[in-house]
Amino acid sequence: MKQGAAVARVVVVHGVGKQLDTAETLHPSLAPALIGGVNLALRADARLADTLPPLTPSDVVCAGYGDLFRRPGSRSGTPQYEAEDVADGLEYDLLLAWWKEAARLDPSVLDPTEAGRGLIGYTASRPLRIATVRRALDALTRTRFFKSVSDAFLIAALKQFRRYFEEPRLRAAARKRVLERLGPGHPRRRGALARLGRHLRGALLRTDRGSGHAGDAGIPTRNQ
Structure with missing residues (x-):
């Protein structure tokens, strides 16, 4: 986002399985539903509507980083894992x-x-x-x-999750894409990704409690 450009009110961060998508292709598939749902809620709550203006398409941007998980030169988003x-x-x-x-x-x-x-x-x-x-x-x-x-998609999801936490360069590149969409003037930029990392780490520790592997997985701390 260029200096002086309008700051988006909502930045959508996608999950796994978006290797063939970009920020631009994600927007038309995600933004309309988000905008419609938020604006319906505003119309149903007069007090909320008094404090928040309706969302518009320009208020929403998507951060795309799925290509970072795709093999260079590959036309397929999901390898045939077994x-x-x-x-x-x-x-x-x-x-x-x-x-x-x-x-x-x-x-x-x-x-x-x-x-x-x-x-x-x-x-x-x-x-x-x-x-x-x-x-x-x-x-x-x-x-x-x-x-x-498919089985291949599930396995690919596991590998994307693992790679994000265990490959620092890939994780840094994905987080950079999100920061770029937040923009330098975004009021939520400072500490946004630190909070996201902390929440993800907590969720993983809850699901993996007792396995003995979570602490050795290279999971980023709140400042990473």
Whole structure:
């Protein structure tokens, strides 16, 4: 955002799976719904409407950094990953955390502790660990949250999450894209990404509690 340009009121930060998108392609798919929802809320609350003006398309910008996760020269956003490609550590632990949470929320999903040997038995060797990964992927793609998602996409999401936390240069490049969209005069610029990093770190520690890997995952601190 150039010096002197209007400061956006809302900066949209996307999640995983946007390797083929840019800030410009994200805006028309995300901004209308956001603007419509906020303005509906303002019309329904007179006191709120007195303090906040309606959102307009120029008030909303998107930060795009999905291309940082795409292989140079690749036309595909998602490599054809398989169960064997799920790495030990953060990727594996996060997959199991998703499985546990899916089982908690969806009665049709078998709890991982009830699936055969249980998690401890399946992590004893690589062949058994891969079997656990396959069971987890099978369980997740049967839930209402992931039923239209492929195994390759889920694994790619795990890898994007892990890379963001374990590859400092990539993380810095993604955060720079967000700061550029905030602009030098944005009232929320100072400390915005520090708070985001702290919230993400807290969420990861909650889902990964007790695994023994979260503290070794290279998770950025509040100042990173």
